[in-house]
Amino acid sequence: GQQLNQSPQSMFIQEGEDVSMNCTSSSIFNTWLWYKQEPGEGPVLLIALYKAGELTSNGRLTAQFGITRKDSFLNISASIPSDVGIYFCAGQGNYGGATNKLIFGTGTLLAVQP
Amino acid sequence: GAVVSQHPSRVICKSGTSVKIECRSLDFQATTMFWYRQFPKKSLMLMATSNEGSKATYEQGVEKDKFLINHASLTLSTLTVTSAHPEDSSFYICSAGRGGDGYTFGSGTRLTVV
Numbered sequence: 001g002q003q004l005n006q007s008p009q010s011m012f013i014q015e016g017e018d019v020s021m022n023c024t025s026s027s028i029f030n031t032w033l034w035y036k037q038e039p040g041e042g043p044v045l046l047i048a049l050y051k052a053g054e055l056t057s058n059g060r061l062t063a064q065f066g067i068t069r070k071d072s073f074l075n076i077s078a079s080i081p082s083d084v085g086i087y088f089c090a091g092q093g094n095y096g097g098a099t100n101k102l103i104f105g106t107g108t109l110l111a112v113q114p
Numbered sequence: 115g116a117v118v119s120q121h122p123s124r125v126i127c128k129s130g131t132s133v134k135i136e137c138r139s140l141d142f143q144a145t146t147m148f149w150y151r152q153f154p155k156k157s158l159m160l161m162a163t164s165n166e167g168s169k170a171t172y173e174q175g176v177e178k179d180k181f182l183i184n185h186a187s188l189t190l191s192t193l194t195v196t197s198a199h200p201e202d203s204s205f206y207i208c209s210a211g212r213g214g215d216g217y218t219f220g221s222g223t224r225l226t227v228v
Contacts, residue, residue, distance in 0.1 A: 003157055003159075035219075040222065040224070041221050042120070042207045042209075042219030042220050042221045042222045043158070043207075043219045044219070045217070045218065088157060088158070100146060100211070101148070101160060101163065102160065102209070102217060103160070104150075104157045104158045104159075104160075105157065106156075106157050107156075107157050109155075
């Protein structure tokens, strides 16, 4: 199945550091979403972006929808231990006639050392 | 709002038997639900789109006779893994949404076929 290119694959940082991850695609999306997944759980929505160029914040999280509609980034400021998890980007667009399918990125594993 | 309940959370079955997984939207109606499969340390791969009152739309490479999907009501979709084999062991996750608010995921089902 199709996946988005997400980088970095993993990050190991100290508490208090800022984190940045991004997703790129060869296809245009109408919506970009960022999710966090903890072990044994389903993904939880963090931020949704609906317009090219849009910059949205949710607490210490900030995400942007790229102007070309083919990329997005997520920043986490002042990381804390509970930020640990796998972060996924997801793009929503028109695939095979369906306008609401989500295609996921490959994921970024974040580890935060206290 | 937007709660999606998935059951069971874990199931172990014998090779050759069938297993049914339920996905319910608890506080909203979902004409469309999605089923994903996730291997350890990997991203979510869309298996199929479940459409209320009509046939599911399967992604390329997903066997529709193997993974039976029934979306009998606006709040319930089921995935049945038929004649399960050890290679079907995986984490299965459903999601549903109300259109413009992103998608809410269930907590996933860990299937182990022995």
